[in-house]
Amino acid sequence: MESALKWEPAALNFGVALNKASMQQLRTRNTSSSNVAYTFKVKTTNPKRYSVRPNVGVVWPSKDVTVTVQLPAMKEYPSDMNKCKDKFQVLTLPLKYEMAEKLKSMSADQQRNELTDLWASSDAKDAVVDKIRCSMTFDSSFRGVPIEEEEHPIPPYSPETVPQATGEANTPAAHTPSLTSEPEPARCASVAGADVDLQRRVDELTREKREAAAAMAKLKSQLAQRDVDAAYALLDDVIPAGGEEERTTRMALARDRALAAVEAAEAAEDEVEVATKTDRRSVQARLLYLRGKATASSDEGRLSTSAERHLSAAVKLDPSLLDAWNCLGECFWARGALELARHTFQAALEHDRNAATLRHLSMLLRALSQHEGAVETLLAESVSLAKESVRLDTSSAKNWAGLGAAHLSLHVHVSSEAEDLHLAHRAFKQAVKVAERVDATILVNHATVLAMLDGPGEALRLFTTAHDLDPSLGALHKRADVWAAVSRCGEAINLLSGSKGLKRLSSLVADLPVPLPGALPPTPLSSLAQGENPDTVILVKVVVAVPLVGGGPVTGLRHHAAHQTLVVADATEQLMALTLYAVRGLPVLEAGATLEIREPFLVRIEASPFWQEPASDATATGAKAPVAGYNLLRVERPTTQLRIDGGVVRSALRTRPNSLAR
Template sequence: MSAEEQLVDTVDKLYDFRDNFICQNGIEKAAEKDKLVNLKLKEVLSSLMPLESKCPKTIYFLHYGRALNIIPEYSKECEDFLSKAVKRDPSLIEGWNLLGETFWKKGDIQAAKDCFEGSMKRERNKVALRSMSMVLRQIKCSTAKDNINNVIKSVEIAKGAVELDAVDGLSWYILGNAYLSLFFATDHGSKTLSLALGAYEQAEKVDDRSKYNPDLNFNRAQACRYSESYEKAFAGWQRASDLDPKWQDPHCRKEELLKYLLKVNLLVKQKGKVKAKRLHGMIASLNKKAVGLLSPENLVDKNVKINQVSISELAEGANPEKVVIGCVVCNFADVAKVPFTFAMVDKKGTCCAVTVYNLAEGKGMIIGDSVAIPEPYFNSVDITLPDANQTKCAFSSIRVSNPAMLIVNGKKVPEDHRAFVTASMDAQN
């Protein structure tokens, strides 16, 4: 083996040690991963130094910098080595990609973008494409429109990386993140979340190591939380915590959702704790006016059929040609901004939760409002919460992706009450 081959092989084995750490050592060792990778890095750097005089300078700078780049934090020494490598040979695609990752860690997004663009000018490659997808989602734009355009472009670029190599788990993971960002940046609904979840699933299918990626598990849990698959969300955050015990975000998200579900579960059961006399008055106030434009006499197209039904008559999933009417008994703005959640009772006194996405802050429904929901998407929540008491959580829920379809107090929700989703991913990719 030549000195150059030995150089490359040593650094390759360092990355193999990191990328397969959980597979080879078990999840019980997860808390020690960073420390052991850093120790392995020191060993590798020591073994590389005697090779410097035996290798071409450019190649040595490149792979010494590649070794330093394995740590998640920015390294000035790493930047210096990689900068020397691409300065000596500007055609080094791998060098530009590694230098771009270093600038990313440094927080210099524009410099990172320049590096990845430089790489793609020389050859369209999956590493630069998926890195550009990440960069575009981090660029701070002066307008919401520009931000949305960047996110849409990031999805297309991430698709390009997958097209170049359909069995690269990391490219599928980045595509999943791009779809998830699209959900957070636009008024797209559950379809976008399904695309994100599909990409994460494909990442694990093509590369078993993806299962041990804490960020993938965290982001997939985020997608599950907003698709209201709560058990999967809890499982994903727990998995992310197990894989990276020092990371607090999964635990925080788990506690936030626990608090939310416990309160929704309690107040739906108690019908918002509204006193019996007032509740009776609320139910009695529900009349034809609450349907507004959806009443037969107000429909422009007389061929359209909208049948008023009670909550108990709703089927799981979509309910076409049906409308359910209720009176708001409480909302949960104090425990979750996205989705805006309230509880309502129908004419029969049945209570359910309603989750409304893309509603502008401060424009939510208040106690006493009548709400008509056409073609409601119905879900029965029935899970055991992972809290100390293993609380049984069971309530009915209606999901509303577009608030413009709602009729509140007999009137359509104004356009200015709509807003893009403003929750965040928190993971870095």
């Protein structure tokens, strides 16, 4: 790209005198025939030595601009005065029409801020660069501060006026110090050697300065990364005690601190001499990424086009910046552009299959499954990606929690199999184990799985802990749903155990079929052991189907035809609860149905909404903590364990995809 601007002169020569500033000017004129305005930026290899005004600006069509470069007053002559290697670069970029019109309506400060953002963007890579060299000379027109003459000044030494010694002690020459002169060649060699040593020292100091500037830039970049990551993490942090207003205030303060750290890193990088064009692109990409992530570290910032612009420019300059890809994908996701987010995460995986991107894409596919038709395919891929993220990083609680959530979604929307719940339970349990701190969201999801696996006691405890950590998650409502379901089942058993219930039981179990000769006799419910009961068959009647409690998130999951909760009785009129899994597509069982169950699994349900209150405290206050306690049978594989009214249960579920093989 050629520029219509020509900067003059091509070299700046500063006259140096002690205690006196020196100024030079760079001049240009916009001679563009297409009525285009240009923006410029002045950079130098030695920013601490020179002052440039202005260092950014606009050259309007047919207008002149003068840039003043000042070398400040110095108390000593610079060591590199005779071999000055300082350089200036004037970067020039044509302005788009819309940007030029926008700048015309702005104040000087607003223009400067807008131009600073422009030069920090990816458009800066197209700038035309003019290089200006520098030199220094002694300024003989300035004598400095005069020195008062002594009363009897010593005359200057002159070889021609020095008298020759006669050997007499009383002659003036006898008191004149003898001066031993080196031969001319030796003196020249000595001076040349001193110049070489001096230049070597200058070179060492210059190298040390470059190394110090590079080290400072690296440190500033690390500090910026720390502050940016801390600000971004607040997006997923718990709601503080002060509520949403306090959260917003914290995020704003953290974002401002992060942006200030990024600006400090940018300033530090300006003082570093970049060796190659590739290095320059890499540095610029990293700074764009940090600014984009810092901008996105608030709810409104994540939705801003500014964050997307900086992050998009960063990955274009350096596609290896994986966190930039992830942040950009989250920005698209936040504003509802799910397909854009999907393509962004997939693009990141093309460069490196890393755990963080795999986890993000797994989560996104679960969100997409709520909007697209291919639910089974999307959720199967979500599980596969979550497994891969765990394999890559087993120490990440987020990866384990993502795997648990993937199995839970697959269970609810596709499989309805208890196996997925067990896998989700193990994943959430591992997430809690490796987490650096307790995560309320993980606890809520884990409690949901436990409630669906008929572990209400532990589920109630986890919901309570999650509420204490983050009340905004609605854990108390979920806990209330679990307790309502458990207490309703317990009440049904207690009611049927009464005198009125026993009459109904007798009539129901009376027509239980008698085992055929030679067949394995059914085992009474009272003889079952806790846990697995191999080589065992029970024969029961459905007494009542326990109604589900509507409206709650936990029981809402139970409405997905994945489970049925019943109260059953055997020929001895022994009552138990029963949970059937994987019954998607089967009719809801009603009272009077006969069930033949092989190898039943027995658990004991013990739960109370006041689990954390000691019994002594309840007694002291005169309150009696309600407790639900009953036995429950679990049938997790109805196609192999269950016969209904003598018929074989045929599953309505599809064949499990190969990608979900255990």
